[in-house]
Amino acid sequence: GLIRIAGEDDSLGRPFLYGTTKLFLTTFALRQIDDLPGYATLRKPGRDSTPALLPFPEDEDAAA
Numbered sequence: 001g002l003i004r005i006a007g008e009d010d011s012l013g014r015p016f017l018y019g020t021t022k023l024f025l026t027t028f029a030l031r032q033i034d035d036l037p038g039y040a041t042l043r044k045p046g047r048d049s050t051p052a053l054l055p056f057p058e059d060e061d062a063a064a
Contacts, residue, residue: 002027 006019020033030036 002024005016007017008014
């Protein structure tokens with residue numbers, strides 16, 4: 001898999017903490033996890049944050 005459970009947090013509910021695997025790095029051509037862009041880079045002003053809306057395919061059976 002691309003991610004794995006890396007541990008548990010000590011907070012309420014003890015949620016799982018996730019980490020990436022070597023397969024993740026290989027799949028996305030990364031040498032290390034630090035090669036990923038940071039949050040600030042991904043949220044630069046002017047970047048369209050609205051997801052593209054794709055038309056929903058009509059069900060042929062419903063049209064009959």
